Amino acid sequence: MKTPFPFSAIVGQTEMKQAMILTAVDPGIGGVLVFGDRGTGKSTAVRALAALLPPITVVESCPVNAASTAECPEWAELGSKKRVKRPTPVIDLPLGATEDRVVGALDIERALTRGEKAFEPGLLARANRGYLYIDEVNLLEDHIVDLLLDVAQSGENVVEREGLSIRHPARFVLIGSGNPEEGELRPQLLDRFGLSVEVRSPTDVAERVEVIRRRDAFESDPAGFMATWTPQDENVRDAILRARKKLAKIQTPDEILNDCAELCIALGSDGLRGELTLLRTARALAAFQGARKLKRAHLRAIAPSALSHRLRRDPLDEAGSGARVKRIVADVLG
Amino acid sequence: MSVPADSWHRAALGLSLLLFDPHRLGGLHIRMRADPARDRVLNALAPLAPRRVHPGISDDQLFGGLDLTATLRTGQVIENTGFFYQPCCIMLTMAERCPPGLAARIAQQMDTDAGHCLIALDEGAEPDEALPPALSERLPLFIAPEGRMPDHWGPVPAGTDAxxxxxxxxxxxxxxxxxxxxxxxxxxxxxxxxxxxxxxxxxxxxxxxxxxxxxxxxxxxxxxxxxxxxxxxxxxxEDTPQDADxxxxxxxxxxxxxxxxxxxxxxxxxxxxxxxxxxxxxxxxLLAGLVPAGTAPRSGGAGAGKARKGNRRGRPLPSRPGRLDGTARIDLVATLRAAAPWQPLRRQAQPDAPGLLIRPSDIRVKRFEEKSDRLLIFTVDASGSAAMSRLNEAKGAVEMLLAQAYAARDHVALISFRGTGADLLLPPTRSLVQTKRRLASLPGGGGTPLAAGLEQAAQLATQSRARGLSPTVVILTDGRANVALDGSPDRAAAAEDATRFAGLIRAEGIGALVIDMSARPQDALKQLAAHMDAPYLALPRADAQRLTGAVSAALGA
Known part of the structure; x- marks a missing residue:
């Protein structure tokens, strides 16, 4: 296994990095959608994130990474009940995955060889308490998308098929990436992502050269490169842990709640999920920056990524929704 | 343009480098049709001992999984390990047919593990048949030698001072x-x-x-x-008018x-x-096909088009004997039913085996039938006569239809014909942004090469059908075909050519719709529609709104 490129060494793409860090601070934000061209560091950032995340405590043999034996689903046949530290799971959902692989299915091997009815957990079980990464999410087949929508919403995977009736927790942060030129995403799925970020190839030559320089240094001398950057990654990890502790104590003044509502009304976003995500993300940012109180600056910093994908899509609108959000944020927040 | 000998020289250089350092370079994309020259190229790659893999390979073989035959024979669970988890050299044959799902998994594995080497053999003949972008993006070397192979061609082995x-x-x-x-x-x-x-x-x-x-x-x-x-x-x-934004x-x-x-x-x-x-x-x-940076011209059909009969979703069909290769779902009841009559016989042969005695031949897999995605091919007349009166209305109508197509998750393609020929402005896509951009920049003027438009539309329709879409051609014209297929301004020949392609569209069974946007409805167009077996709509004073209504009604949308 190759060591992933360190997160802190990724040049630029601050919005994407910030969004990923914030979901690590508060998994309740509900995922990140990264849209952009090929070769802009989307997959690099996701792989790097996996290495950056703090470990979680799990029951060793639990298929859904439960924290204690009481939380393990009753159908799981537990072997070792020891609690161990594991890296936060980052599970890849490949494009061609069948429904069986995603939600889990009857364990065919055991059904056929031993005549036993047993459940073979799928990717959703493995992603519980971690991340589910879908590359080229806009090319995902519709029936898999439907499954994901339901599970991402309820946090529980219910399997009713082939004589099985099984449920298990499936709370994960959804990370999707794709190229919008290759197809669009259904608004229902868009809405399930807490944040959406657009990445572009850096247009600044110096920045591009720096990317190549670091990547080349990483490839020629991985050990030396990691030695330089691991301390920085550790700083980020510590900051995430500190922010998690602080999160509950962040004060939210009423004016800020008001601002959130006004922003969402001005943008005409559907439903209340916009306000909730806006608030949660702003709090996560405040906690990460070590602030005690939520301020307008926090809202302003995250409003584009929290709201741009929630606007009612105007198929005849050219400029794209990011610009619209920025304009209205400037109007409302001054 | 390169000289053939040069392209062969470059190919030899690429091969030499790959042979010298296969695992660090990571791969090679060869675009050649199968012929003796390609055999020599592949022979030259023999020292890497690549494993041949075809696009239909199951995930089990590539990434490991249950070995069903061995499991059923022994009654023990036997897993086979996929060979792609080890650093190895694989050769993907027929790479232009590689489904995006497989490409994504291979790309993922190449990203996470060092030392894989992928040789993609791309036999694509048309520009839109090519290696999935997820892979072509990751393969550093590309060779597509042209012309006659020079004598004594071959890669050079690394010298001792390397x-x-x-x-x-x-x-x-x-x-x-x-x-x-x-x-x-x-x-x-x-x-x-x-x-x-x-x-x-x-x-x-x-x-x-x-x-x-x-x-x-x-x-x-x-x-x-x-x-x-x-x-x-x-x-x-000026070479790339769409590039402006x-x-x-x-x-x-x-x-x-x-x-x-x-x-x-x-x-x-x-x-x-x-x-x-x-x-x-x-x-x-390149100049002809220049696309705005960042757009993916070939991506339209990838991934989204579905075969009509699949084994994953849709209305259930009776199950069939099959193999469990990770792409199909087992129909357990049918499998047991198929195995049931043989139990006493098999029990005699294997008296000690536990449980049911099931053979791989008993396996039944589920099949489903689904409706394939619809593709609307807008063929828009942008000739001078049309541009004068109705081009803007036509654009407006197409935009509204686009909004509907977006809601229905249809794919859209855009062809315009004017002057002496027809252009495919937009290959099938679901991306509204691109369609709108191309439509807005659609210029008008020139003659009416109706036949060329129909030819282009028919071609696109057959191609996209091969990719599992159901195409419908929507023709917006004012009907005065006055440029023949060869570009000559000959009315009679133009009409004859148009009729010929109308016949072709009917023979191919492609759904069509003709919208007459001239001020006075044209009898000739009506006949053309009849030749195509297509509904004919005369909309002399249609605004965009009415046009949209009429089209959706005619398409049954």
Whole structure:
């Protein structure tokens, strides 16, 4: 296994990095959608994130990474009940995955060889308490998308098929990436992502050269490169842990709640999920920056990524929704 | 354009480098049809001992899974390990048929594990048959030799003075030169300069040098950049009218930056020399097919089109005997039913085996039938006569239909005909943004080459049907066909050609709809519609709104 490129060494793409860090601070934000061209560091950032995340405590043999034996689903046949530290799971959902692989299915091997009815957990079980990464999410087949929508919403995977009736927790942060030129995403799925970020190839030559320089240094001398950057990654990890502790104590003044509502009304976003995500993300940012109180600056910093994908899509609108959000944020927040 | 001998020389160079350092370079994309010349190329790759893999390979074989035959024979669970988890060299044959799902998994594995080497054999004949972008993006080397293979062709083995590519030092200027050059050719992805750097290193090591020289960089850019270029350096926008709203290219200031300031002029070739080296190798059709940077022209059909009969979703069909290869779902009840009659016989043969005795031949897999995605091919008359009166209304109507197509998740394609021929402005896509952009920039004027429009539409319809879409052709015209297929302004021949293609569209069973947007309904157009077996709508005073209503009614949307 190759060591992933360190997160802190990724040049630029601050919005994407910030969004990923914030979901690590508060998994309740509900995922990140990264849209952009090929070769802009989307997959690099996701792989790097996996290495950056703090470990979680799990029951060793639990298929859904439960924290204690009481939380393990009753159908799981537990072997070792020891609690161990594991890296936060980052599970890849490949494009061609069948429904069986995603939600889990009857364990065919055991059904056929031993005549036993047993459940073979799928990717959703493995992603519980971690991340589910879908590359080229806009090319995902519709029936898999439907499954994901339901599970991402309820946090529980219910399997009713082939004589099985099984449920298990499936709370994960959804990370999707794709190229919008290759197809669009259904608004229902868009809405399930807490944040959406657009990445572009850096247009600044110096920045591009720096990317190549670091990547080349990483490839020629991985050990030396990691030695330089691991301390920085550790700083980020510590900051995430500190922010998690602080999160509950962040004060939210009423004016800020008001601002959130006004922003969402001005943008005409559907439903209340916009306000909730806006608030949660702003709090996560405040906690990460070590602030005690939520301020307008926090809202302003995250409003584009929290709201741009929630606007009612105007198929005849050219400029794209990011610009619209920025304009209205400037109007409302001054 | 390159000379055949040159292209063979470059192919030999690419192969030599891959043979020299396969695992660090990571792969090669060969675009050639099967012929004796390709056999020689593949023979030259034999030292890598590549494993042949076809696009239909199951995940089980590639990434490991249950070995069903062995499991059922022994009654024990037997797993086979997929060979792709180990660093290895695989050769993907018929790579242009590789489904995006498989491409994504291979790409993922290549990203996470070092040491894989992928040789993609792309036999695509048409420009839209090509390796999935997820893979072509990650394969550094590309060879597509043309013409006759020179005598005594073959890669050169590394000499005894070759050193380890990891020891080759690259200066900051080298890195900068490669990055700048990629930007000048409109290559957005940063994987390209990295790949070029790896190739340059391999070339230097191959020749036994410890640091990069100008020759190494030149070899690297000629092997890596030409097939990725999306524009020519300092290219005026007149070649790419659609390009107007893409961000301006990064300042092409490599010439000032490179040798002058760094004070190391002899280690670097002049930026212009590198540019010329790549420019000479650009495919001949680059200018014709130039696309705005960042758009993916071939992506329309990938991934989204569905075969009509699949085994994953849709209305259930009776199950069939099959193999459990990870793509199909087992129909357990049917499998047990198939195994049941044989139990006493098998029990005699295997008295001690536990449980049911099931053989691989009993396995039944589920099948489903689904409706395939619809593709609306808008064929718009942009001739002078149409432009005068109705082009804007037609554009408005198409935009409204687009909004509907978006809601229904239909795919859309756009063809316009004017002057002497027809252009495919937009290959099938679901991306509204692109469609709108192309539509807005659609110019008008010239004659009415109706036949050319119909020909283009029919071609696209048959192609997209092969990809599992159900095409419908919507023709908006004012009907006065006056340019024949060969471009000559001959009314009689033009009408005859148009009728011929109308017949073809009917024979192919492609759904069609003719919208007459001339001020007085044309009898000729009505007959043409009859030839196509298509509904005919005369909309002399239609506004966009009415047109939309009429079209959706006619299409049964």
């Amino acid at each position: 050193c380890d590519p990891a020891c080759v030092t690259a200066t900051a200027q080298d890195q900068e030169a490669l990055t700048l050059l990629a930007a000048e050719f409109g290559i957005d992805s940063l994987r390209a300069p990295l790949a070029a750097l790896r190739v340059a290193r391999a070339h230097a090591a191959f020749q036994g040098r410890g640091s990069l020289s100008g020759a190494d960089l030149e070899v690297a850019v000629t092997l890596v950049y030409p097939q990725r270029a999306t524009r020519l350096p300092d290219d005026a926008p 893409t961000p301006p290219p990064p300042p092409p200031d490599s010439d000032e930056n490179d040798p002058g300031e760094q004070g190391e002029p002899d280690s670097l070739p002049d930026g212009d020399i590198l540019v010329d080296a790549v420019r000479a190798l650009l495919p001949a059709d």
